[in-house]
Amino acid sequence: MINQLIQKIKDKEATVGVIGLGYVGLPLVLEFGKAGFPVVGFDVDQNKVDRLNQGESYIKHIPSKSIEELLARGKQEFTTDVTKVSKMDCILICVPTPLDKNRTPDMTYIVSTARQISPHMVKGQMVILESTTYPGTTWGILATELEANSSLKAGEDFYLAYSPEREDPNNPNFSTATIPKVIGADSEKELEAANELYKAIVSKTVPVSNTMTAEATKLMENIFRSVNIALVNEMKIILDKMGIDVWEVIEAASTKPFGYMPFYPGPGLGGHCIPIDPFYLTWKAREYEVPTRFIELAGEVNVSMPQYVVEKILTALNSSGKSAKGSKILVLGVAYKKDVDDDRESTSYKIMEMLVNLGAEVEFNDPYIPVVGPKRDYPNFVGKKEVSLDKIESFDMTVILTDHSKYDYGDIVNRSKIIVDTRNACAPIKSPKIIKA
Numbered sequence: 001m002i003n004q005l006i007q008k009i010k011d012k013e014a015t016v017g018v019i020g021l022g023y024v025g026l027p028l029v030l031e032f033g034k035a036g037f038p039v040v041g042f043d044v045d046q047n048k049v050d051r052l053n054q055g056e057s058y059i060k061h062i063p064s065k066s067i068e069e070l071l072a073r074g075k076q077e078f079t080t081d082v083t084k085v086s087k088m089d090c091i092l093i094c095v096p097t098p099l100d101k102n103r104t105p106d107m108t109y110i111v112s113t114a115r116q117i118s119p120h121m122v123k124g125q126m127v128i129l130e131s132t133t134y135p136g137t138t139w140g141i142l143a144t145e146l147e148a149n150s151s152l153k154a155g156e157d158f159y160l161a162y163s164p165e166r167e168d169p170n171n172p173n174f175s176t177a178t179i180p181k182v183i184g185a186d187s188e189k190e191l192e193a194a195n196e197l198y199k200a201i202v203s204k205t206v207p208v209s210n211t212m213t214a215e216a217t218k219l220m221e222n223i224f225r226s227v228n229i230a231l232v233n234e235m236k237i238i239l240d241k242m243g244i245d246v247w248e249v250i251e252a253a254s255t256k257p258f259g260y261m262p263f264y265p266g267p268g269l270g271g272h273c274i275p276i277d278p279f280y281l282t283w284k285a286r287e288y289e290v291p292t293r294f295i296e297l298a299g300e301v302n303v304s305m306p307q308y309v310v311e312k313i314l315t316a317l318n319s320s321g322k323s324a325k326g327s328k329i330l331v332l333g334v335a336y337k338k339d340v341d342d343d344r345e346s347t348s349y350k351i352m353e354m355l356v357n358l359g360a361e362v363e364f365n366d367p368y369i370p371v372v373g374p375k376r377d378y379p380n381f382v383g384k385k386e387v388s389l390d391k392i393e394s395f396d397m398t399v400i401l402t403d404h405s406k407y408d409y410g411d412i413v414n415r416s417k418i419i420v421d422t423r424n425a426c427a428p429i430k431s432p433k434i435i436k437a
């Protein structure tokens with residue numbers, strides 16, 4: 001039966017269902033559509049589905065035109081109707097994998113997706129998990145849930161694979177199609193089928209021995225980032241004490257043509273991946289009684305960065321004869337990184353909260369996030385609106401937390417009383433008003 005599926009994929013007649021139309025799922029829908037596959041995008045969020053069916057994108061770096069073009073091809077649709085899973089040949093799962101309140105992996109989205117789709121699954125389908133997770137999830141949780149809620153057996157009646165997403169939103173140099181895709185499956189035929197599918201949309205596929213290897217590859221990549229970011233954050237603190245500019249050091253070190261890769265310090269880790277994914281491995285490692293000291297240390301350093309920034313802010317206020325209490329502070333950027341409209345896990349909210357708790361009056365500006373949306377951890381900021389940059393002179397201090405390219409840093413420096421710059425955004429401007437943090 002799997003040979004029939006492989007042939008259908010080769011002929012681009014296999015219908016691809018993508019479950020979860022967020023930062024990862026939506027670009028996949030577009031790529032499979034562009035490659036000529038019939039595609040159905042599934043989401044539980046009716047509002048997202050309605051907007052997509054009207055040709056409207058809700059992600060800044062995905063133009064609405066690409067959705068309109070997809071719909072114009074005629075073989076595509078967006079739906080909340082999970083019964084349509086029965087018509088799919090390949091089902092790609094791209095749902096969230098956050099941490100819960102106790103910082104343990106929250107599998108509820110994967111489990112609920114499996115429970116929703118399994119009653120509608122039919123023999124001969126392939127299910128591929130794309131969500132970031134710990135090794136063992138694909139067969140340990142996904143397969144188990146799919147089997148428990150259907151009369152089908154994994155590897156026999158339906159096929160499984162894991163292929164992690166490496167999306168870097170808004171990176172102009174890499175898109176879904178140009179980033180090599182790692183694929184793992186637990187049998188040769190399943191790997192062949194998944195590989196055929198992704199070969200149609202990416203320039204290079206990287207097949208690996210099994211699903212656990214593919215799951216671990218994704219975690220390796222993000223832990224590598226977390227550890228290296230922690231390292232430069234620590235270097236920033238040490239070098240600052242010595243009166244050395246860490247950014248100049250990084251620039252100089254980057255001229256070494258081998259053995260060095262630049263990472264940049266900042267106000268702490270943000271985004272949906274790097275602050276979260278390492279803890280998927282540390283949690284799983286406990287089962288094997290293996291300590292994960294290095295990974296946890298990196299987490300500790302990164303988590304301490306907001307405190308470091310706040311101390312820099314307090315020192316800067318102090319040197320101009322002010323305290324946090326009663327000072328008016330303007331934060332630039334609540335998105336977790338430059339030029340994106342994603343503020344998940346953004347440390348800006350943490351720093352704003354710490355300043356508010358110290359009695360400061362804090363406002364923010366962000367060209368991509370005019371209003372703070374729902375936030376589990378920061379209910380007090382929900383609904384807060386940005387203030388215009390026209391008001392910059394009325395603040396005691398400007399704090400740059402996200403270095404959006406849209407900002408005119410020369411103008412910001414001119415009009416601010418003091419600037420705390422956590423991103424080296426004001427370089428190469430030299431001014432005694434700028435304090436790097």
Ligand SMILES: NC(=O)c1ccc[n+]([C@@H]2O[C@H](COP(=O)([O-])OP(=O)(O)OC[C@H]3O[C@@H](n4cnc5c(N)ncnc54)[C@H](O)[C@@H]3O)[C@@H](O)[C@H]2O)c1
Binds near residue numbers: 021094112168272
């Ligand atoms: N955002 C990134 O840059 C990125 C990069 C690599 C990997 N990842 C990983 O990819 C996965 C998805 O991340 P994302 O950023 O796309 O998340 P997202 O929050 O942007 O999108 C997830 C979507 O899934 C939908 N959803 C939730 N439960 C559902 C269900 N039962 N059925 C159908 N739809 C459902 C949500 O409504 C939402 O639209 C996560 O595991 C994440 O760690 C994300």
